[in-house]
Amino acid sequence: MTTELRTLRPEDWESWYGTIIRAFGGVPEEPEEEARWRRLIEFERALATVDGPDIVGTTATFSFRLTVPGGAAVPAGGLSVVSVAATHRRQGVLTGMMRRQLDDVRAAGEPLAVLLASEPPIYGRFGYGMATQQVKATIDTARVRLAVPPEADGVRLRWADPAESLQRCEALYARLVPGRPGMIARASDEWARDRIADPPGDRKGASPLFCVLAERDGELVGYARYSVTPQWDEAGPHGTVGLRDLDALDPGAGAALWRFLAGIDLTSQIETGGRPVDDPWLHLVSDPRRCATRLKDQLYLRPVEVGAALAARTYAAPVDVVLDVTDAFCPWNTGRWRLAGDGAGAVCERTGAPADLALTVRELGGAYLGGVRLSALAGAGRVRELRPGALAAASAAFGSDLAPWVPHSF
Incomplete structure (x- = not known):
C-alpha cells in the first residue's frame, strides 16, 4: 500500500467529510451540521491520508486552552474526527496520523493533547489516559424532591432566546472556566454557537432548544438550556426534560434552576447528560436511587x-x-x-x-x-x-x- 499523509485542503472537504460520515455509521448529516463542522475545522491542523484518489484516513486538531489545577489555562491540542476507512485497517494509517498529530502539537508549543474517545481502547497505546469522568442520570421527578437552599428563593427566572442570550451566557461560562480543571475556554465565537446548535433532524421528537436565565438584582447568575420530549399514555403525561447545559455562579442560582427543571409541567424525568461527578444536584435530591446515575469516562489526556x-x-x-x-x-x-x-x-x-x-x-x-x-x-x-x-x-x-x-x- 502506498499512501500519502497531507494537510487538509479546501478542495478535499467533500471527500474528507464523507470519509468521516462513512466511518461513523454512514448516516448523512443535515447540511446545517456539515456547514457547522466546516466552520469549526482548522484546515491547517487537519490531516488526510490519501490512497490514490481516495481519502482513507482523517483527523483534526483544535487549538484549545485547558484549565488545570491551580486555574492556569494551558495550551492543548484537541484531537477529533479520527477515522480510518474499513478498507485500510491494520495498515499503519492510524499510527501515521497519530505520529504526525503529536509531532505537530509539540511543534505548536502545546504541552498537552486531549480527546473524547469514541472507542477508548484505541488510544492507550498512544499514551492517552482517562483523566475525567462524568455522571449521567435519569432523575424521577415524580418521586424525587429537591431540598434547595434559601438563597434559591431570591433568584428570578425568565425565558430567553438561546441565540439572543448567548453572549451573556458565554460571559458567565468564561467566569467559571478557571475554577474547575478540565474546562475549556471557547476558542472562538463559532465554538460558542456550537452550544446552541439545534438541527431539527437531530431532535428525535424533542422540542426546539429552550433557555432559562437566572438573575439576581439584574445580574445573570446562571442559565439552563434544555428541550422537552412529550410523551403520553393512558395514565397521563410523562415527558422528559433533556438537559444540555446548566451553569451557575453560586449554590442558590444552581438550585433554583434545578428546581425549575424538576417542576416543568407534563414531565416526569430529567435526562441530565454528562455532569461533574461532584455536581451539587447529587446532594439536593431526596432519593439518589431514583436518579439512575451512570458513571462514564470522558476526557483522555496525554502530556506531550x-x-x-x-x-x-x-x-x-x-x-x-x-x-x-x-x-x-x-x-x-x-x-x-x-x-x-x-x-x-x-x-x-x-x-x-x-x-x-x-x-x-x-x-x-x-x-x-x-x-x-x-x-x-x-x-x-x-x-x-x-x-x-x-x-x-x-x-x-x-x-x-x-x-x-x-x-x-x-
Whole structure:
C-alpha cells in the first residue's frame, strides 16, 4: 500500500467529510451540521491520508486552552474526527496520523493533547489516559424532591432566546472556566454557537432548544438550556426534560434552576447528560436511587512535553518526587523527571537522581487533572513505588478539590 499523509485542503472537504460520515455509521448529516463542522475545522491542523484518489484516513486538531489545577489555562491540542476507512485497517494509517498529530502539537508549543474517545481502547497505546469522568442520570421527578437552599428563593427566572442570550451566557461560562480543571475556554465565537446548535433532524421528537436565565438584582447568575420530549399514555403525561447545559455562579442560582427543571409541567424525568461527578444536584435530591446515575469516562489526556505539562499546574500539597517516565510513542519524554511544587507553583526538570515512582505517560495523563489518584493506578499495578512513602505523598499532591470535568464537546 502506498499512501500519502497531507494537510487538509479546501478542495478535499467533500471527500474528507464523507470519509468521516462513512466511518461513523454512514448516516448523512443535515447540511446545517456539515456547514457547522466546516466552520469549526482548522484546515491547517487537519490531516488526510490519501490512497490514490481516495481519502482513507482523517483527523483534526483544535487549538484549545485547558484549565488545570491551580486555574492556569494551558495550551492543548484537541484531537477529533479520527477515522480510518474499513478498507485500510491494520495498515499503519492510524499510527501515521497519530505520529504526525503529536509531532505537530509539540511543534505548536502545546504541552498537552486531549480527546473524547469514541472507542477508548484505541488510544492507550498512544499514551492517552482517562483523566475525567462524568455522571449521567435519569432523575424521577415524580418521586424525587429537591431540598434547595434559601438563597434559591431570591433568584428570578425568565425565558430567553438561546441565540439572543448567548453572549451573556458565554460571559458567565468564561467566569467559571478557571475554577474547575478540565474546562475549556471557547476558542472562538463559532465554538460558542456550537452550544446552541439545534438541527431539527437531530431532535428525535424533542422540542426546539429552550433557555432559562437566572438573575439576581439584574445580574445573570446562571442559565439552563434544555428541550422537552412529550410523551403520553393512558395514565397521563410523562415527558422528559433533556438537559444540555446548566451553569451557575453560586449554590442558590444552581438550585433554583434545578428546581425549575424538576417542576416543568407534563414531565416526569430529567435526562441530565454528562455532569461533574461532584455536581451539587447529587446532594439536593431526596432519593439518589431514583436518579439512575451512570458513571462514564470522558476526557483522555496525554502530556506531550512532560516537563512543561507538570510545571504548568499547581499541587494540592507540597511535593518533591522523582518520576521515572516511559513514553514509547513520544520518546523525548522518557527518563527521570524531578517534580517540586506546591499550591503556588512548580518546576519539573530532568534529573539523574534515583526514581521514587515509575509509570508510563498514560498514567501521568490520567492523574494530571486530579480526577484519578496515583494510588488507584498503583493498586492496578500501573504505578510502581520505588521509595517508601513517595506514592501517598504524590497521590495527595496531584489531587484536585473540584473534580475535573469537560462541558465542551469537540
